[in-house]
Amino acid sequence: MFNISTLKDFVVMNNSVSGSLPHDLCHRLPNLEKVFFYDNKLDGNFPADIGNCTMLQQLRLGRNNFTGVIPQEIGNLKHLEILRLSINSLTGPIPPGIFNMSTLKEISLASNYFSGNLPSDIGTGLPNVEELLVGGNKLGGNIPDTISNASKLAFLELSENLFTGTIPKSLGNLESLLLLGLANNHFISDPSTPELSFITTLTKCRQLRTLAIAQNPLVGVFPPSIANLSTSLESFDASGCKIFGKIPGGFRNLSSLFSLSLSNNELTGPISNIFQNWTNLQRLYLSGNMFEGTIPDELCHLRNLGELFLRDNRFSGPIPRCFDNLTSLRIILLNSNNLSSNIPSTLLNLKGLLVLNLSSNSLSGSLAPEIGNLKVLTQIDLSKNTLVGHIPHNFGDLKDLTSLSLAHNNLQGSIPESFGHMVSMEFLDLSSNNLSGVIPKSLERLSFLKYLNVSFNTLEGEIPNGGPFGNFSARSFINNHALCGSPRLLVPLCNSSTFRRSRTTTMHVLRYVLPTISLIILITVLFIVFKRYQNKKTNPPAVTEDSLPLATWRRVSYYELLQATNGFSESNFIGSGSFGTVYRGTLQDEMTIAIKVFNLQLEGAFRSFDVECEVMRNIRHRNLVKIISSCCTIDFKALVLEFMPNGSLEKWLYSPEYFLDIMQRLNIMIEVASALEYLHFGNSTPVIHCDLKPSNVLLDEEMVAHVCDFGMAKLLGEGNSLTQTITLATMGYMAPEYGSTGIVSTRGDVYNYGILVMETFTGRKPTNEMFAGEMNLKSWVKESLPHAITEVADAALLGEKKESFMVKISCISSVLQLALDCCAESPRERKDMKDVVVTLTKIKEKFLKDIGRTQSLYL
Numbered sequence: 001m002f003n004i005s006t007l008k009d010f011v012v013m014n015n016s017v018s019g020s021l022p023h024d025l026c027h028r029l030p031n032l033e034k035v036f037f038y039d040n041k042l043d044g045n046f047p048a049d050i051g052n053c054t055m056l057q058q059l060r061l062g063r064n065n066f067t068g069v070i071p072q073e074i075g076n077l078k079h080l081e082i083l084r085l086s087i088n089s090l091t092g093p094i095p096p097g098i099f100n101m102s103t104l105k106e107i108s109l110a111s112n113y114f115s116g117n118l119p120s121d122i123g124t125g126l127p128n129v130e131e132l133l134v135g136g137n138k139l140g141g142n143i144p145d146t147i148s149n150a151s152k153l154a155f156l157e158l159s160e161n162l163f164t165g166t167i168p169k170s171l172g173n174l175e176s177l178l179l180l181g182l183a184n185n186h187f188i189s190d191p192s193t194p195e196l197s198f199i200t201t202l203t204k205c206r207q208l209r210t211l212a213i214a215q216n217p218l219v220g221v222f223p224p225s226i227a228n229l230s231t232s233l234e235s236f237d238a239s240g241c242k243i244f245g246k247i248p249g250g251f252r253n254l255s256s257l258f259s260l261s262l263s264n265n266e267l268t269g270p271i272s273n274i275f276q277n278w279t280n281l282q283r284l285y286l287s288g289n290m291f292e293g294t295i296p297d298e299l300c301h302l303r304n305l306g307e308l309f310l311r312d313n314r315f316s317g318p319i320p321r322c323f324d325n326l327t328s329l330r331i332i333l334l335n336s337n338n339l340s341s342n343i344p345s346t347l348l349n350l351k352g353l354l355v356l357n358l359s360s361n362s363l364s365g366s367l368a369p370e371i372g373n374l375k376v377l378t379q380i381d382l383s384k385n386t387l388v389g390h391i392p393h394n395f396g397d398l399k400d401l402t403s404l405s406l407a408h409n410n411l412q413g414s415i416p417e418s419f420g421h422m423v424s425m426e427f428l429d430l431s432s433n434n435l436s437g438v439i440p441k442s443l444e445r446l447s448f449l450k451y452l453n454v455s456f457n458t459l460e461g462e463i464p465n466g467g468p469f470g471n472f473s474a475r476s477f478i479n480n481h482a483l484c485g486s487p488r489l490l491v492p493l494c495n496s497s498t499f500r501r502s503r504t505t506t507m508h509v510l511r512y513v514l515p516t517i518s519l520i521i522l523i524t525v526l527f528i529v530f531k532r533y534q535n536k537k538t539n540p541p542a543v544t545e546d547s548l549p550l551a552t553w554r555r556v557s558y559y560e561l562l563q564a565t566n567g568f569s570e571s572n573f574i575g576s577g578s579f580g581t582v583y584r585g586t587l588q589d590e591m592t593i594a595i596k597v598f599n600l601q602l603e604g605a606f607r608s609f610d611v612e613c614e615v616m617r618n619i620r621h622r623n624l625v626k627i628i629s630s631c632c633t634i635d636f637k638a639l640v641l642e643f644m645p646n647g648s649l650e651k652w653l654y655s656p657e658y659f660l661d662i663m664q665r666l667n668i669m670i671e672v673a674s675a676l677e678y679l680h681f682g683n684s685t686p687v688i689h690c691d692l693k694p695s696n697v698l699l700d701e702e703m704v705a706h707v708c709d710f711g712m713a714k715l716l717g718e719g720n721s722l723t724q725t726i727t728l729a730t731m732g733y734m735a736p737e738y739g740s741t742g743i744v745s746t747r748g749d750v751y752n753y754g755i756l757v758m759e760t761f762t763g764r765k766p767t768n769e770m771f772a773g774e775m776n777l778k779s780w781v782k783e784s785l786p787h788a789i790t791e792v793a794d795a796a797l798l799g800e801k802k803e804s805f806m807v808k809i810s811c812i813s814s815v816l817q818l819a820l821d822c823c824a825e826s827p828r829e830r831k832d833m834k835d836v837v838v839t840l841t842k843i844k845e846k847f848l849k850d851i852g853r854t855q856s857l858y859l
Contacts (some may be wrong), residue, residue, distance in 0.1 A: 140163060172204040183215055196221070304788065362390065367387060374398065377401055379404075386410060420446065426445045455477060572585060642700055646699035649698075675706075688746055
């Protein structure tokens with residue numbers, strides 16, 4: 001029998017384990033070498049007897065809720081190489097023994113509440129340390145000069161603490177340094193010189209990739225030696241450091257930069273002649289300075305630029321017309337400058353733009369109708385300019401727009417009725433213009449609208465009272481002298497004569513139209529009754545029963561389904577597909593179900609029902625939607641399915657109120673791949689789905705994916721590897737050989753799956769209007785690999801956290817490469833689903849490892 005006291009590895013990671021660790025853990029398990037409880041919900045004090053685990057080599061307890069202090073006995077662990085306790089609620093000083101463990105290679109204590117100072121001999125006691133991550137605590141004092149004795153140090157993260165004094169020049173002796181995080185402390189520069197002299201010492205760190213000194217009161221100018229920093233430097237954050245003077249030309253030597261932040265300093269002068277070599281730059285943050293002159297055209301050479309922040313400066317002149325070259329741009333903030341001239345129409349060619357802020361400038365001219373090209377925009381602010389003309393009607397095409405401000409301009413004309421199509425709108429400000437006409441009742445459809453301001457215009461007529469209008473106050477409508485409506489809005493009541501005229505007209509219409517409508521309805525009802533009577537004579541009513549004779553399936557009658565769905569009412573409607581409609585229902589035992597009712601008037605509906613019954617008769621898998629029963633009469637056919645409370649993948653990809661992060665999308669794609677692997681290899685008769693798309697992937701309460709809708713599926717007989725069909729799958733997803741010859745195989749499903757993966761990680765449907773001619777989703781993704789992933793990746797996946805940006809890019813790149821391998825032109829060159837599951841699982845494991853390592857750096 002197994003003796004638990006001999007246990008060496010105790011690993012429970014990335015779960016929801018709660019409670020506390022036993023205080024005598026090491027007494028019970030004295031031979032432990034690895035203890036991994038990373039990312040759980042453990043709480044209580046740190047294990048008191050940790051010093052008794054004398055064989056311990058790795059201790060990973062990060063991302064939990066541990067409290068209290070680390071016992072001094074931790075210094076007894078003479079074999080410990082990795083100590084990771086980040087993201088807990090640990091307090092007190094860090095035990096000195098930790099800084100005297102010569103075996104330690106990785107120390108991560110970030111994001112706790114540790115206090116005190118670093119020991120003066122810190123580098124001497126840690127000769128082998130490669131990572132020292134203590135950011136996000138309450139540590140203070142100076143950085144000891146002896147830190148340079150830790151010559152193997154590659155990652156030094158001290159950000160978000162209370163450190164003081166100057167940045168020691170001895171840091172330049174850390175030749176292996178890859179990351180230096182000093183942000184959000186109280187460091188000052190050497191008072192004997194106006195230059196930030198510590199930068200000169202860091203030029204010896206030739207492998208440095210990340211330098212973060214933001215939010216320190218350094219006060220000084222950049223030295224010319226900035227040109228000699230490591231050419232490997234990828235991220236430089238010096239925002240909020242009270243740096244003044246001009247940006248030295250030496251910055252142009254930092255050719256590997258992908259992120260530069262100098263925001264909220266006191267920098268002056270023009271910004272030209274420094275961007276020539278920055279071909280990799282993706283994020284440029286220069287907001288909140290005193291830069292002047294024009295925005296240089298050379299910015300247009302930064303083809304990978306995704307975010308451009310130049311707000312709160314003194315830039316003047318026009319917006320460069322060449323900005324349409326920046327096809328990777330997702331966010332442009334040029335607000336609060338002195339920009340003039342028109343908004344260039346070329347700017348409106350950036351179809352991937354998410355945020356556009358040009359407010360508080362002197363821009364003139366009218367709004368070009370090309371604004372409707374920016375289909376994925378979520379925020380537009382053009383307020384406080386001198387724009388004139390009418391508001392383009394195609395603003396209504398911007399379905400994802402959540403915030404729009406056109407306030408304080410000279411716009412005229414009416415508020416377009418099409419505004420009611422902007423279904424994601426939460427903030428709408430049209431105040432202080434010359435708008436006239438009525439407030440469109442279509443705005444009542446904007447169910448997410450929380451803020452509306454149309455004050456200081458010349459609007460007239462009745463203020464709508466439906467939808468979100470019940471939540472708005474009088475401040476939303478002041479200084480529109482011809483508006484009327486509810487007294488609570490401090491406007492006159494609407495003229496009652498208008499109501500009387502409307503009522504008279506309505507009665508006139510009803511007098512002549514209503515009898516005609518009634519007659520038509522009566523004839524229709526009589527015809528239906530007659531047809532049903534004929535059917536009953538010809539075919540006696542069938543006994544309602546399950547068409548699939550499996551003993552485990554419960555019997556559900558038509559009348560139970562009728563009762564469960566309240567007569568198949570609209571309030572229970574979930575969605576519709578190629579051959580029918582899906583309703584939500586609740587049976588008498590309170591079981592929630594989904595009912596797929598087939599429209600028997602459609603050609604192919606009978607066959608689709610039969611196919612689904614045949615396919616689902618003998619297959620069971622956790623990632624396939626479970627059929628509970630079926631109901632079949634002469635004129636009614638339905639499948640009773642397991643209800644999926646989180647809806648379809650399509651909803652989560654394209655509805656603005658929903659979002660899936662990278663890990664969720666990876667898990668869903670692995671689960672879909674597992675379902676296909678089972679269909680292709682887990683049965684004596686392989687099943688080909690033939691119509692895999694986001695609407696056919698449903699998510700249960702735990703966000704686990706289930707493949708559904710087998711109405712187009714094919715069964716391969718014994719010995720067959722392919723079959724021929726005339727059934728057409730959804731355009732954009734089908735394999736080339738399927739569309740041209742009708743031949744389907746499991747490899748066709750693999751192609752279909754590859755397209756689904758691309759759509760999931762790019763957020764673009766294969767039927768998107770941008771794909772025309774020879775350009776399709778597959779070729780678009782293929783052209784982006786490996787150097788331009790940001791151009792195709794769903795921008796929402798990349799987020800705002802700089803520390804994980806490159807890890808996410810690497811993961812998405814690997815996923816899209818796998819998708820392309822699935823979509824090889826020749827079926828023989830495509831992977832099979834077994835390989836896909838293995839490859840995706842490895843990508844996920846690598847992502848978890850990289851993201852865990854990076855997040856603990858807390859940049």
